Amino acid sequence: MNLQSTTVKLLDLPFYTEGPCVNEVGDLFFTTLSGGQLLRMQRGEAPVKWAEARCPNGQLITAGGIHLVCDSMQRAIVQFDHTGGRTGELLHGQCAGHAVQCPNDLIEDRHGNVFFTDSVRESGRVFKVGKDGSQQCIAGGLDYPNGLALSPDQSLLYVAESYQNRILAISLSEEAVCPVSVWATLPGHRSGRPVDNLPDGLATDAEGRVWVAHYGMGAIQVFSPEGLLLASLETALPLSSNLCFISDQPHRKSVLITGGYAEPGPGAVLMMTVDM
DSSP, rough: OOEEEEEEEEEEEEEEEEEEOOOOOOOOEEEEEGGGGEEEEEEESSSSEEOOOEEEEEEOOOSSOOOOEEETTTEEEEEEESOEEEEEEEESSSSTTTTTTEEEEEEEOOOOOOEEEOOOTEEEEEEOHHHHOOOOEEEEESSSSSEEEEEETEEEEEEEGGGGTTTEEEOOOSSSSOEEEEEEEEOTTTOOGGSEEEEEEEEEEETTTTEEEEEEETEEEEEEEOOOEEEEOOOOOSSEEEEEEEEEESSSSEEEEEEEESSSOOOEEEEEEOOO
16 A cells, blocks of 8 residues: 655654544643653743643543553553543553553543553463453453454454564453454564564554554554554654554544654654645
């Protein structure tokens, strides 16, 4: 598939960035991990500190306007209101009877259930926290589960299994057991080093394509709904960590991209426009 992309750097920062999301009025949000800040950028203005956390990573804005942020160092998912005020925690240190070591990324389905990854080598897990407060481990024994995305009909939860350089699909049936399958394997870096081959953040577009921030590859990989690689879009950001759609039109996508040049920094935030 021949995709034409243009990338603009929105800003440079001293810290590696993560957790991109957009609210209903178009404000951009992202996190700085070791910088300990959640930043907000309004149209045409410089970013400002919106909130603080110990090590803020993945972030989402719920349908009710609440910000949920994975704090990797605190082993918690922290809640903030729309003003940046901290209002509590969705969980801290434990979920469904398991110790939570490194909450990384999270996503909400249309019913208000939240899924998140616990990023651990070889024994990582994916959890579900129901809108009713119930907790469930839906997948385990994963090699650093990372970014999450839902298929448009929300029957599948896509999971980046970073150190296996692949995307898994978890079938979200009504049954207690959620089948897990390998959905796609990503291109390999010529260095052969696993750290250059880590799929990180994920997003799905309205047509069901899966977009993968490929940490170490400096690229966004675009897959068809069937798991076929359609395009590799260079970001010029060596450590491309995550992405979200600012605009998702059939023939043009605007994508907010986070990451950096090293960890803990420096970092950057980009906007990529892709003509389909």
